[in-house]
Amino acid sequence: MSVFWLTLLLLLLAAAALFVFAGWQRQPQQQTDRDKLNTTFYHQRLRELEQDESEGLIASRQDMVAELQQTLLSDIPQEDRPSAHSLSRWVLLPGVLLLVVVSAGFYLKTGGLLQLMQWKQVQDDLPALRAQLMDPDARPLTMAQLSELGLGIRSALQREPQNVNDWMLLGRIGMVLNDGQTARQAFEKALRLQPENRQLKLNYVEVLVRSPDPQDNREASVMLHDMLQQDGNNIALLGLDAVNAYAQQQYDRAIGAWQKMLTLLPENDKRAAMIQRSIEQARTQAGQQANQLSLRVSLAADAKKMLPAGGVLYISVSDGVSPVPVAVKKMPLSHFPLSLTLDDSNAMMPERLLSAQHQIQVRARISRDGSANPQPGDWIGISAITPFDGHQQLAVEINQQQP
Numbered sequence: 164m165s166v167f168w169l170t171l172l173l174l175l176l177a178a179a180a181l182f183v184f185a186g187w188q189r190q191p192q193q194q195t196d197r198d199k200l201n202t203t204f205y206h207q208r209l210r211e212l213e214q215d216e217s218e219g220l221i222a223s224r225q226d227m228v229a230e231l232q233q234t235l236l237s238d239i240p241q242e243d244r245p246s247a248h249s250l251s252r253w254v255l256l257p258g259v260l261l262l263v264v265v266s267a268g269f270y271l272k273t274g275g276l277l278q279l280m281q282w283k284q285v286q287d288d289l290p291a292l293r294a295q296l297m298d299p300d301a302r303p304l305t306m307a308q309l310s311e312l313g314l315g316i317r318s319a320l321q322r323e324p325q326n327v328n329d330w331m332l333l334g335r336i337g338m339v340l341n342d343g344q345t346a347r348q349a350f351e352k353a354l355r356l357q358p359e360n361r362q363l364k365l366n367y368v369e370v371l372v373r374s375p376d377p378q379d380n381r382e383a384s385v386m387l388h389d390m391l392q393q394d395g396n397n398i399a400l401l402g403l404d405a406v407n408a409y410a411q412q413q414y415d416r417a418i419g420a421w422q423k424m425l426t427l428l429p430e431n432d433k434r435a436a437m438i439q440r441s442i443e444q445a446r447t448q449a450g451q452q453a454n455q456l457s458l459r460v461s462l463a464a465d466a467k468k469m470l471p472a473g474g475v476l477y478i479s480v481s482d483g484v485s486p487v488p489v490a491v492k493k494m495p496l497s498h499f500p501l502s503l504t505l506d507d508s509n510a511m512m513p514e515r516l517l518s519a520q521h522q523i524q525v526r527a528r529i530s531r532d533g534s535a536n537p538q539p540g541d542w543i544g545i546s547a548i549t550p551f552d553g554h555q556q557l558a559v560e561i562n563q564q565q566p
Contacts, residue, residue: 175266289315309336313345327356334366338373346370364390365399372407383407398427405441414449418442439513447508454518454553455506456480456490460527462499463562466542470496471531480505480517483524483548490517496529523551525559541565 292312295301304312313336316329323329330353337346350367357363364386371383387404394400405420421442428435458478462470474496479488490509494501507516517523525546528537537543544561 178266286315286318289319306340309339312336313340324352325356327353327360330356331363331366334370338366338370343370343374347374361390361394365403368400368403372403372410377411380407380411384411396427398424401427409441409445409448412448414445414451417445418449421445436513440508440510443506443510443516444508447506455504456517456523456525456551457504457554457556458502458525459556459558460499460501460503460544461558461560462542463560466529466561467499469542471529473531473533475530475533476501477528477530477535478503478505479526479528480509480520481524481526482520483522487511487515489515489520489523493535518553520551522548523555523557524548525557527559527561528565529561537565539565 288311292304292308292315295308296304296312313333316333316336320326320329320333330349334346334349334353337343337349347367347370350363350370353363354360354367368383368386368390371379371386374380374383383403384407387400387407390400391397391404401420401424405417405424408414408417408420421438424438425435428438460476460478476494476496478492478494480490481488488511490505490507491511492503492505492509494503505517507518510516527544529542531538531541541564542561543563543565544559546557546559549555549557
């Protein structure tokens, strides 16, 4: 940094010196030189006339001398000559100051000084940020601090490009910050250094699975297939394989991976409920749901006049006994009457599926502010308790307001 600032200072001094040198030059005394030349020419011509007279070449020397004098007088300007003044060096001081101010202003505007100072500060804070990240008892880093840590690690990797741990850390930071490009590049660098590292492969595959690029998803499928051949009971690999298959609309493969995960999870594991909902959603997308509720929602005339602009429609299905819904669906307001279906993919809990109910009651509510909790004044509609055989068709009218 000292070399950088010294170079800037030397360049500024050189520019100021050039300015002073160019402005502190005296103008040549052209008129004085001209007078001297005319006088010299006059005296030389007089000597030539004397010589010509002595040699008998001219008859009237006095007439020619008078003519020469008249020519010399005609070449002298009538106005007074301006007096030459020497330029004071202090006159150039405002110009030098202006040069310094303008140069500094342009540098501050376009030179990235603020970014440079921030980068230097990140370099200084890097050890403390590393220590805070590695300390399990320390306060978690904020997103801004993680971004600073990523910048610091990038700079450190410029000096130590073989540091696998820093490449891995940069990749994980990229994943947390949802910066897929940074994460992918970092894990690729790390894999080149340690191609057999399983954790690195897992992280890299996760980046490919989360990518919106279908080509990345296909590459992830190939890698997951090879990795599952070696470790088929790895829950993390199975989860990635299921998500990747679902994104590619390979629902049978996704269902198979999730079902295998259920057999490997410990009893009462909280992840089981989410996996079960994912299975039911995949079955719905694949058209494998045997039980579903077909629903038609309409609006009363009074409700049509009072529809909120940003309202949300909530559909909940219960067994008519417990107030806890069996299935829930949230939708933006649309044209009425509205037709929709609900199935086990809309279940609130995997142990209480819609297909397992023998009777149902449907409640439709228009939330004015999108809140999931009923608010006074919301328009609602409630159906009667109806037997359910797995292929029910119901109609509900929204015709009253929440008290």
